[in-house]
Amino acid sequence: MQDKSTAEDFDVVIVGRGPVGAALANLLGLCGVRTLVLEREARTYHLPRAVHFDDECMRVFQTIGLADTILPHVILSPGMLFLDAAGRMLLEWSRPQTLTPMGWHLSYRFHQPDLEDVLIGGLARWPHVTLRNRCDVFALEQDETGVRVRYEDLSNGKLTEVRTGYVIGCDGARSLVRRFIGSGMEDLGFHERWLVIDVLLKRERDDLGDYSLQHCDPRRPATYVRGTGTRRRWEITVLPDEDSQEVAQPAKVWELLSRWITPDDAEIERAAVYTFHSVIAQQWRNDRLLLAGDSAHQTPPFLGQGMCAGIRDAANLAWKLAAVIRDGAPPPLLDTYQSERQPHVREFIELAIRLGGVINTKAIEAGLAAGEVRENAPVKLEVKKPLLGPGLALGDLPLAGHLAPQFALRDGSRGDDRIGYSHVLLVESSATLPSRPAHSLPGIKILTSNDAEGVGPWLREHGIIAAVVRPDRYIRGTARNETELDRLMAAITPPTHVPSAA
16 A cells, blocks of 8 residues: 555546546646546446437537547437327427537437547546546545545556545446435436337338437337437336346347337347436535536436536536636635536426426326427427526626527637637627726636627627626626626636625
């Protein structure tokens, strides 16, 4: 065992190298934070898991400089249709095929191993980020100066320890870090077994379509998802009297798939029974230990928001960690991570549960109530992204807690690429700040109508003269006049200031 004096030092240790842990490590790398990622497995898990992410996630991937590398691995999703047992459409949830205000498309389909390989490969760009595979963390001991992380190198059985300022558990539903935090789980009531079947088509089956289909059949609800390339997925409800192992046997799997495909059409890549849960950790932080992704929350998959929620966690947390570690911001800044993210993720989970009720035909009316009724047509579902919970956003000002759009610069490039992972002040022109020259706003960049022609119209549309946007692209606060602008600048200078009301 290494003795304490020779233990390595890091600012942050991330436990878990899945998409959330790898995205967080890339963001911390961008911030210059000394980061160690410890992963139990030797390599990326090769089978499909998550299959969807949205425009906000792609914007995070853009921030870490990997969006263009990810693009060849994704396809656009046209949306989701809900069908009754007779195949009639109950509910339509189409996704526009145009760019959203985020600067990306609303819905992407992907193969998780491809995405993980890109995110993990991106870590090599940061000399201060270290990845160690086959390392099994077994003990965390925190004191007033940091955390002692003890782990076993599974390749040789050697026990090792490192010292770090903070530990982030991105270690999934059975999180070890959550156990050390001592957090219980709030149960939102959804626990169902579903058989997840991933197949590779052996021949063209264009008739299966590109839309995700929710078969709201009371006898046996099922979901179909078009994947990338020849990949297709079905998720099929397991009935209460069925054995989880037996239902995943090939003969039974083909029997269940026979409505759609036969062994002549495809080969089974994987068939496994999962219990879909809806839970949220009650405590996401215990001093120097924090949670992100599935270790903090688990959702049924009906909205495709499980991984997305974890990527949002990473984007919210990384800049705050960097501010505390690098810029001397007060540690209570980290308390705003849970207070902002937890209500946001809860709203998505509750909507996923409602949609699960539609699919299972247990609560069709409640689910349909979320949509817009149209005469002689299926209900059309529109999902609005939730707002941040209370934290740093100055909630009595317009748009606080909303996502800011990404503006196209006058040279055609994307605004976020100029801003980077930092705060930005959006104003019509620098003349809007007569009493506060740019050099008096340390840590805050400025974007005006001279830079991006959309800034002025957006400000006028919302009746404001300025907006401060955080590194995670959420609006911290806005100003309708010069008095409010002075108040806004005072409240966010420095940009890591934690308001006393938080």
